[in-house]
Amino acid sequence: MVTPSAARNSDSERFGKPASGLRLKLYTIIFEADTRAGKAFDVGLIIVILASVAAVVLDSVASIHARFAFELKVFELLVTAAFTIEYLVRLACVRRPDRYAFSVFGIIDLLALLPTYLAVLVPGLHALIDVRVLRLLRVFRVFKLTEYVAEYGALGQALKASRRKILVFMSFVLMVVVVMGTLMYVVEGPAHGYTSIPVGVYWAITTMTTVGFGDIAPQTGVGRMIASVMMLLGWGTLAVPTGIVSAEFTVQRQGLRGTTTRTCHECLSEGHSANARFCSDCGARLPAYQHDAADARA
Structure with missing residues (x-):
C-alpha cells in the first residue's frame, strides 16, 4: 500500500522539488516579484516584450522595412532565442512543468515563440508575433503593487465563480x-x-x-x-x-487584502498573504516567504 507521504515523495522525485539550490533561486526570481532580483527580471522582461512588439510594428511600415529589414530580423531572432531560453528555464525550475505548460501564462509564453518558428514555413505568420503583447499581463506583478495583484486575482475568481x-x-x-x-x-x-x-x-x-x-x-x-x-x-x-x-x-x-506575489510550488497559484502557511487553492504547504526588507515595509 502506498502511503500519502510516499506518494508525495514520488512526485517530488518525478518532477524535482525546488526546495533549495539554483532551481529555487531561479523559481523565486522568475515567478515571484517580491525581491529586487525578481522585480528586475520582470521589468527587463517587459522592456524586451515592448521592444519586440515595436519592432514588428515598425517592420510593417514599407519605408522602414526597406532600410532596416536585416537589423529588425536579427533583433527578432535574438529576442526569440532569449524567450525560448526563458521558457525552457521556467519549465525546468517548477516542480510540475506540465501544469505550467498548460496554464494561461504557459500557453501565452509558448504562443509568443511559435510565430517566429512557424514564419519559416508560412512567412505571413510573422505579424502574429504581436501576440507577445499578452505577456504584459505580468505587469501587475512588477512593482509589488499588491492592490493590483489582489484585484487581478479577484477578477479571475469572480469570472470563475459566475x-x-x-x-x-x-x-x-x-x-x-x-x-x-x-x-x-x-x-x-x-x-x-x-x-x-x-x-x-x-x-x-x-x-x-x-x-x-x-x-x-x-x-x-x-x-x-x-x-x-x-x-x-x-x-x-x-x-x-x-x-x-x-x-x-x-x-x-473582501478576502484579498494584503496579498503578495508569493507562489505555491505545487499548483503555481499566486496571491497568497505573507503569513499564509498553506495554499488556498490546493492545500499544499507554502514555502518560506522570500522578500526584500524594503518591500516588507511597503
Whole structure:
C-alpha cells in the first residue's frame, strides 16, 4: 500500500522539488516579484516584450522595412532565442512543468515563440508575433503593487465563480436570437435580405448586442417592431452579465487584502498573504516567504 507521504515523495522525485539550490533561486526570481532580483527580471522582461512588439510594428511600415529589414530580423531572432531560453528555464525550475505548460501564462509564453518558428514555413505568420503583447499581463506583478495583484486575482475568481450563471444567461440569449431570427426570416423574407434562418440569426445577434452593422435592416412595420424589441433587449444583455460578475467581484474583494506575489510550488497559484502557511487553492504547504526588507515595509 502506498502511503500519502510516499506518494508525495514520488512526485517530488518525478518532477524535482525546488526546495533549495539554483532551481529555487531561479523559481523565486522568475515567478515571484517580491525581491529586487525578481522585480528586475520582470521589468527587463517587459522592456524586451515592448521592444519586440515595436519592432514588428515598425517592420510593417514599407519605408522602414526597406532600410532596416536585416537589423529588425536579427533583433527578432535574438529576442526569440532569449524567450525560448526563458521558457525552457521556467519549465525546468517548477516542480510540475506540465501544469505550467498548460496554464494561461504557459500557453501565452509558448504562443509568443511559435510565430517566429512557424514564419519559416508560412512567412505571413510573422505579424502574429504581436501576440507577445499578452505577456504584459505580468505587469501587475512588477512593482509589488499588491492592490493590483489582489484585484487581478479577484477578477479571475469572480469570472470563475459566475461561469455557470453566465452560461445559463448565454443559453437564454442563444434561444432568443434563434427564435427572433427565425421570426424575421418569416416576416421579412428573402426579398428584404433575410435569405435564410442563419442570416436572420446573424441580424438578431448584431441587433441584440447593439452593434447593428446596417447591412440588413427590416423594411416592414412588423419587422421594425421586432427590431425595436431586440434593441431594448440588448440593454438587458449588457446589464445582466455585468451585474453577475460585479456581485462576485465584490465578494472576492473582501478576502484579498494584503496579498503578495508569493507562489505555491505545487499548483503555481499566486496571491497568497505573507503569513499564509498553506495554499488556498490546493492545500499544499507554502514555502518560506522570500522578500526584500524594503518591500516588507511597503
